[in-house]
Amino acid sequence: MNIDYSILKKYPFxxxxxxxxxxxxxxxxxxxxxxxxxxxxxxxxxQLLRIALENLNNDNLEFESDLKLTPDEIDEIKRLMYSIxxxxxxxxKLDLIDNIEKYEAEYKLLEETNGEKALEELEIKCPWCKDIxxxxxxxxxxxxxAETLKNYEFESFxxxxxxxxxxxxLEKEIExxxxxxxxxxxxxxLGKIVTPILKRRVDKENPDIVIMVNPYNQKVTLQVNPIxxxxxxxxxxxxxPQSHWHCRTCKGRGCEKCNFTGKQYQTSVEEIIAEPFMEIMKGSSEALHGAGREDIDVRMLGNxxxxxIEIKEPKVRTVNLKKMSEKVNSSKMVEITDLEYGNKKDVHFFKNEPHKKTYLAKVECDEKVSKEEVLNLVQKLENLVIDQRTPDRVAHRRADLVRVRKVYKAWPHILDDYNFELKIFCDGGLYIKELISSDEGRTSPSVSELLDKKCICKFLDVLDVHDYEDVENI
Structure with a gap:
């Protein structure tokens, strides 16, 4: 392998x-x-220079050699020796090198060309590391x-x-x-010095905090990974709603209509869950990632x-999860269970993996419906494939396309001549309100179509999100 020493002629590394x-x-x-x-x-x-100079001067040869170098070749040897x-x-030692002033002048010109200040020999800083x-x-x-991290809790960095x-x-040029x-x-x-000071472990795969350092100006910034x-x-x-909604009028800036809160709704599932975590963990912001979402007027029950919940840039990374649950549950609006620390892969699983759902819908018909009709409806719904075009009510924020979903099973409960309940086990992503109403024919078949009556969903609850394999005993 050839070592490229010529780079030292341009940069005194x-x-x-x-x-x-x-x-x-x-x-x-x-x-x-x-x-x-x-x-x-x-x-x-x-060695080359001594031999070449003796041959050139025809002195008593101390070194026996047939080496013949031209003056230009000898000059290049001297230039490289000076560069090193x-x-x-x-x-x-520079005693073998004459005309040093020539090489010094070349370097000063090169430094100015490279935007470097010409310095005295003993004050020269390497143009790459600059003594960092x-x-x-x-x-x-x-x-x-240490000063930047003093207010942060972390175990790895x-x-x-x-x-x-x-x-x-420069690195690209000399690579x-x-x-x-x-x-x-x-x-x-730097790690050899910092590790004993911080008394924390280095983690190259999933550190709590990445410490970004500019070694040339000593600036330190932190990339605090979320919890x-x-x-x-x-x-x-x-x-x-599940998540915070900006006021439609002021877009979150605050106005009379939203009582200057900037919010369309007073609170949300996200805010109720996040508030105690943010208070203790002192994050910069948060995000709630759910396995789907329910409408504002729909309850989420069952399991x-x-x-x-993702807490971004937390200063505190460990909390008492039982106490967090108690604080959230005291709201009487939202209840959380089964808390444990997770990771980013959980976000992907919850948001992107399809989960079957079980719903309870109260159906209201515009004319009387008999028990026999309801039982016949339930039979027709079993393992029924549904073609559902994006509902009109969400078309402004969802792609307008036809989704194919399946109802696996349904259970009825008659309330009176006009109302009955349907417990429905189906694919995730099936809009239940439109499954009942037909949404002007955008969902087919529908409960309205199968009963040949105009029906609407009066109330809807989610009873279960099946993120597990055993769904036999519903």
Missing amino acids: CNRCFGRLYGKLIRTDNFDRGRALKLSKAIELE HRSGLFEI FAPENLQKISENI LIGTKLPKRFKE TPFMESIRQEFGRE FIKGRYKKLVRGI GRPFV
């Missing part, structure tokens, strides 16, 4: 940074690797990290390095197949609907 260009080769630290590569090349170059010396390998690995810089950044744009561009990014090395070196808590909720009253 320190030993550590030159070693990082080949950081994936040989298990040693970058400083030792870079110094060894430079030293090896320097020995080779000095200038990059920090001061073991190279200096102990005093690492110590100061460590102190900044990961350090991320944020590079300014020009250093990203070799074996290069290690300065991000990786800086994070590793996910899953459980089941019941909505015991009608008239509240409850599976949900995940």
Whole structure:
């Protein structure tokens, strides 16, 4: 493999940074690797230069060699030796190199071209690392990290390095197949100092907090990963939505119509559940993820609907889940059970996996309906495939298409000559109100169509969301 030393003619990389260009080769630290590569090349170059100069001057040859180099080739050897010396390998003596002023002038011109300030030799900073690995810089950044984290509870962390744009561009320009990014090395070196200070474990897969550091200006920012808590909720009253709704008039800004709350409804399932968690965990915001949603005028009963509450950027990560349940349940509007800590995969499962549902609907007919008619209806509904076009009432926020869903079973309960209850076990995503009314023919077949009577759903409750396999005993 050929080591590209010519890069040192343009950039006086320190030993550590030159070693990082080949950081994936040989298990040693970058400083030792870079110094060894430079030293090896320097020995080779000095040998060539001594032989070439003796041959050129026809002196008493101390070295027997047929080596013949042109003045231009000798000049290139001197230039590279000067470049390696200038990059920090001061073991190279410059007594063999004449016309140093020429090389210094070339470097100063190159520095100005690269936007770097020309510095005296002993003050030169590597244009890649800029001394960010200096102990005093690492110590100061460590102190900044500890100060930034002092109000956060966490068990694991990961350090991320944020590079300014020009250093990203430099890395792209000088990249070799074996290069290690300065991000990786800086994070590793800083971690050696920070870990004993924080007394927390490093987690590369799922850390509580990612500490983002700009090593060039010592700025520290945090990426605080959210907490996910899953459980089941019941909505015991009608008239509240699942999630917060902005006032339709003011779009959340506050107006007379919403009593300057910015809300269309006074509260929601989301707000009732989230409030105690936000109070204790001090998150920046939250989100409720449910396995589907019920309408505002529909109760969620039975075992409850599976949900995940996501607390974003929490300062406190552990809470007493039993006490959280008690606070929510004291609302008498929403009840939560089976709380446990979850993860982001639970959000995907609850929101995207289809779950069969069991509903209880009160059906009102515009004319008398007999027991026989209802029993016949139930027979027709069993394993019935329904073609349902997006209901007119939600067409403004749902794609207008035809969904195919199935009713598996139904159980009747006669109330009087005009009213009966239907317990319906069906696919998730089936709009039950429209299954009953037909929605002007957009749902077919429907209860209205099968009875040949105009029917509406007076009340609706969700009795179960079947996020489990055994649904035989409904």
